[in-house]
Amino acid sequence: MNAIEVNHISKSYGKRVKALTDVSFTVGKGEVFGIIGPDGAGKTSLFRILCTLLLPDSGTALVDGFDVVGQMREIRRRVGYMPGRFSLYQDLTVAENLQFFATLFGTTVDEGYESIKAIYSQIERFSDRKAGALSGGMKQKLALSCALVHSPSVLFLDEPTTGVDPVSRKELWEMLLSLKERGITIVASTPYLDEVRCCDRVAFLSEGVVKGIGKPDEILEQFKDVFNPAGIDKVAESEPSANDSESDNVIEVSHLVKAFGTFRAVDDISFTVKRGEIFGFLGANGAGKTTAMHMLTGLNQPTSGTGRVCGFDIRTEYEQIKRHIGYMSQRFSLYEDLTVAENIRLFAGIYGMKDAEIRTKTERLLQRLDFATHADDLVASLPLGWKQKLAFSVSIFHEPGVVFLDEPTGGVDPATRRQFWELIYDAAQRGITVFVTTHYMDEAEYCDRISIMVDGKISALGTPSELKRRYDQPDMDHVFTYLARQATRSSD
Amino acid sequence: MKQFFSFVIKEARHILRDRRTMLILFGMPIMLMLLFGFAITTDVKNVRTVVVTSQMNARTQAAVERLAQSEYFTIVATAATSREAELLIRSQKADMSIAATAGVKGGGPRWQIMVDGSDPNMAQQWATYAQAILAQPVASEAVSSPSSPLSGGVLVKLLYNPQMRSAYNFVPAIMGMLLMLVCAMMTSISIVREKERGTMEVLLVSPARPLMVVVAKAVPYLMLAFGILVVILLMARYVLAVPLAGSLVWIVGVSLIYILLALALGLLISSVAQTQLVALLMSAMVLLLPVVMLSGMLFPVESMPTVLQWVSALMPPRYYISAMRKLMIMGTGLREVATEVAVLTSMTVFFLTVALVKFKTRLE
Numbered sequence: 083m084n085a086i087e088v089n090h091i092s093k094s095y096g097k098r099v100k101a102l103t104d105v106s107f108t109v110g111k112g113e114v115f116g117i118i119g120p121d122g123a124g125k126t127s128l129f130r131i132l133c134t135l136l137l138p139d140s141g142t143a144l145v146d147g148f149d150v151v152g153q154m155r156e157i158r159r160r161v162g163y164m165p166g167r168f169s170l171y172q173d174l175t176v177a178e179n180l181q182f183f184a185t186l187f188g189t190t191v192d193e194g195y196e197s198i199k200a201i202y203s204q205i206e207r208f209s210d211r212k213a214g215a216l217s218g219g220m221k222q223k224l225a226l227s228c229a230l231v232h233s234p235s236v237l238f239l240d241e242p243t244t245g246v247d248p249v250s251r252k253e254l255w256e257m258l259l260s261l262k263e264r265g266i267t268i269v270a271s272t273p274y275l276d277e278v279r280c281c282d283r284v285a286f287l288s289e290g291v292v293k294g295i296g297k298p299d300e301i302l303e304q305f306k307d308v309f310n311p312a313g314i315d316k317v318a319e320s321e322p323s324a325n326d327s328e329s330d331n332v333i334e335v336s337h338l339v340k341a342f343g344t345f346r347a348v349d350d351i352s353f354t355v356k357r358g359e360i361f362g363f364l365g366a367n368g369a370g371k372t373t374a375m376h377m378l379t380g381l382n383q384p385t386s387g388t389g390r391v392c393g394f395d396i397r398t399e400y401e402q403i404k405r406h407i408g409y410m411s412q413r414f415s416l417y418e419d420l421t422v423a424e425n426i427r428l429f430a431g432i433y434g435m436k437d438a439e440i441r442t443k444t445e446r447l448l449q450r451l452d453f454a455t456h457a458d459d460l461v462a463s464l465p466l467g468w469k470q471k472l473a474f475s476v477s478i479f480h481e482p483g484v485v486f487l488d489e490p491t492g493g494v495d496p497a498t499r500r501q502f503w504e505l506i507y508d509a510a511q512r513g514i515t516v517f518v519t520t521h522y523m524d525e526a527e528y529c530d531r532i533s534i535m536v537d538g539k540i541s542a543l544g545t546p547s548e549l550k551r552r553y554d555q556p557d558m559d560h561v562f563t564y565l566a567r568q569a570t571r572s573s574d
Numbered sequence: 575m576k577q578f579f580s581f582v583i584k585e586a587r588h589i590l591r592d593r594r595t596m597l598i599l600f601g602m603p604i605m606l607m608l609l610f611g612f613a614i615t616t617d618v619k620n621v622r623t624v625v626v627t628s629q630m631n632a633r634t635q636a637a638v639e640r641l642a643q644s645e646y647f648t649i650v651a652t653a654a655t656s657r658e659a660e661l662l663i664r665s666q667k668a669d670m671s672i673a674a675t676a677g678v679k680g681g682g683p684r685w686q687i688m689v690d691g692s693d694p695n696m697a698q699q700w701a702t703y704a705q706a707i708l709a710q711p712v713a714s715e716a717v718s719s720p721s722s723p724l725s726g727g728v729l730v731k732l733l734y735n736p737q738m739r740s741a742y743n744f745v746p747a748i749m750g751m752l753l754m755l756v757c758a759m760m761t762s763i764s765i766v767r768e769k770e771r772g773t774m775e776v777l778l779v780s781p782a783r784p785l786m787v788v789v790a791k792a793v794p795y796l797m798l799a800f801g802i803l804v805v806i807l808l809m810a811r812y813v814l815a816v817p818l819a820g821s822l823v824w825i826v827g828v829s830l831i832y833i834l835l836a837l838a839l840g841l842l843i844s845s846v847a848q849t850q851l852v853a854l855l856m857s858a859m860v861l862l863l864p865v866v867m868l869s870g871m872l873f874p875v876e877s878m879p880t881v882l883q884w885v886s887a888l889m890p891p892r893y894y895i896s897a898m899r900k901l902m903i904m905g906t907g908l909r910e911v912a913t914e915v916a917v918l919t920s921m922t923v924f925f926l927t928v929a930l931v932k933f934k935t936r937l938e
Contacts, residue, residue: 167772185580
């Protein structure tokens with residue numbers, strides 16, 4: 083018997099937006115089924131329809147033998163659902179969250195303990211901590227425990243690992259695969275290719291249409307220009323020669339420490355970044371990346387140690403630093419209720435650029451991004467990938483000496499990420515230093531040099547190939563996992 | 575049932591852990607009561623008065639004495655002519671002047687009262703007070719000249735609030751406003767917060783019935799509202815010395831109906847609002863402002879234009895405040911507030927039904 087049968091489901095919002103068009107597929111009992119595709123492909127709409135949260139416009143769907151329209155109550159008793167965002171109560175403790183969800187599903191923690199033991203035992207020692215104070219990986223483990231406590235027969239996971247570091251992601255998927263043995267059907271969506279490969283079968287969804295269903299490798303091969311875009315041809319990097327002058331270092335950091343009470347978030351880090359270099363700043367959730375970035379961008383004062391960015395002291399000249407850097411984060415990038423042109427004007431104005439200069443540069447930028455026809459569109463109406471490209475272009479619009487990118491590509495599909503990296507290379511060519519954090523290890527390979535932070539210290543620093551050689555690992559993913567598993571600090 | 579209790583406990587934890595909100599929720603009634611009780615008072619007290627002495631005689635002198643002895647007026651100066659008194663008022667040295675003019679021979683004195691009218695409400699009150707005092711028959715006067723009938727004054731007797739204390743007016747009004755604020759605003763925000771954080775999705779995809787979710791969410795706020803009600807009543811009785819003349823059971827009973835009504839409005843708002851900000855603005859703008867302005871709390875409904883009076887008839891707090899005035903201050907029984915209770919009850923039923931029908935078991 084099939085756990086899920088979807089027949090010709092269509093759904094549109096209003097007249098213009100068609101989220102899903104004639105989607106059909108089946109999922110066998112106990113199968114791990116992946117739903118993959120770019121942003122806005124209709125994945126979340128599909129999840130919501132299957133969870134009885136949305137009504138389809140046409141078509142039928144059966145979950146565990148029950149109709150999603152007519153037998154809502156039966157389905158709601160049988161499924162577990164984890165929406166993309168952390169679906170926990172931040173002000174309740176770990177134990178209170180679990181207990182609440184257990185009673186919600188008409189069971190108790192004791193009864194359901196067997197089924198979540200493997201996952202929950204990892205976070206059980208934090209049971210008195212508020213869920214809001216957990217790291218991303220642990221939050222997701224808790225959310226998964228909450229979704230599993232009533233032993234559902236079908237589990238829906240909508241991008242469960244966005245914003246989670248590679249090690250925690252691997253652990254989460256190991257748990258998911260162990261659920262399979264208990265006959266639980268899993269439907270999950272993910273932008274990560276290694277996770278796609280963990281599925282038994284995947285459906286590739288694009289613009290609301292199922293383009294293909296099959297084994298992960300077949301689908302990835304069939305649509306390889308989307309999922310496996312050819313690597314970026316790196317401009318042969320001239321090996322930094324020894325006689326490079328000191329002044330060529332855009333970022334110089336030595337023995338930087340940031341302590342919160344007795345907790346040393348950043349513990350004595352030292353490194354330099356050269357002009358025009360792409361520097362990857364990696365680390366697991368809670369390793370201290372964000373704190374270090376805050377100190378470099380002048381948002382936070384170091385406890386001890388020194389650092390210079392663009393020649394300015396991070397302790398005393400942070401106002402100057404702010405003027406000479408660009409910053410883009412995943413959360414805040416652009417004002418959604420302003421148009422493309424208005425956003426550019428606003429940020430250019432903040433950095434004190436002249437009107438005439440803004441006008442000519444805006445035109446050139448829109449041309450280069452192929453946005454010319456969208457200059458007057460609201461940013462909210464653009465696809466996520468476009469927004470991020472635009473946000474990056476805006477962050478380097480005033481030609482800063484160095485641009486800081488904090489997980490710029492979170493939750494974006496591979497093809498768009500590749501285009502994004504082309505922009506980064508462009509900027510580096512023009513002499514802008516790029517300082518980037520990411521959870522995607524394929525992106526780490528694109529960097530000139532990378533550092534990996536573990537427990538507040540930099541435990542490795544070098545070119546990707548150097549690191550792979552040094553730790554004798556086949557790719558960056560393995561290097562990262564190898565280093566991050568040595569962490570003793572468990573969360574932020 | 576267990577589900578229900580675990581829901582209530584969870585909701586109570588949200589409230590209890592949010593210390594700052596709790597502080598505001600309990601601090602606000604206390605602050606408002608103290609402010610209205612002692613600072614923003616419309617009571618007449620120590621009005622600076624000038625007496626024009628030109629045409630004084632023994633009788634008018636006695637009346638002026640009475641005025642000076644009352645706590646309402648203080649004689650700050652005497653002036654020879656009305657013109658001089660007016661100058662004193664114009665130079666902000668006094669608020670009011672009284673002058674006696676010789677009346678008809680044998681009749682009572684005629685008074686001229688001049689008031690600084692920059693605050694018309696207060697000016698009117700001062701004049702009324704002064705009139706009442708000046709016209710008062712004095713025992714000694716009655717004895718000394720039995721032949722003279724009382725000077726054309728009108729005898730005013732204030733029932734229920736002999737001292738004209740404004741606390742009697744605003745305590746019911748503050749109850750009407752705060753209970754609405756806590757219940758409608760807090761309930762709607764707490765539901766919309768779950769929508770915003772994405773936890774509502776998980777709640778909906780659980781076997782819990784949406785009706786239960788909503789009722790369980792309302793229960794802690796109902797208790798909170800009761801706590802606030804108790805705080806207000808205690809403060810009114812012991813700090814502001816407002817008598818609780820009526821039966822406490824009925825005061826609490828009518829308040830309960832009103833709280834339910836506010837909860838229903840909160841639910842209704844939460845089904846329309848998508849973000850906490852919208853919920854907040856809707857509660858504040860759509861509920862609170864008209865409630866304060868149109869429910870008779872600050873301005874008497876009777877003196878509004880007809881159209882606004884109609885609008886005011888739709889404001890639930892109007893009936894609640896009116897019922898509370900009758901129950902608390904006048905000490906009437908339930909029969910006298912039957913109309914108010916009937917209106918409140920039917921409004922509650924109406925809004926609750928609409929809110930529950932509008933509550934979505936799916937997303938949009």
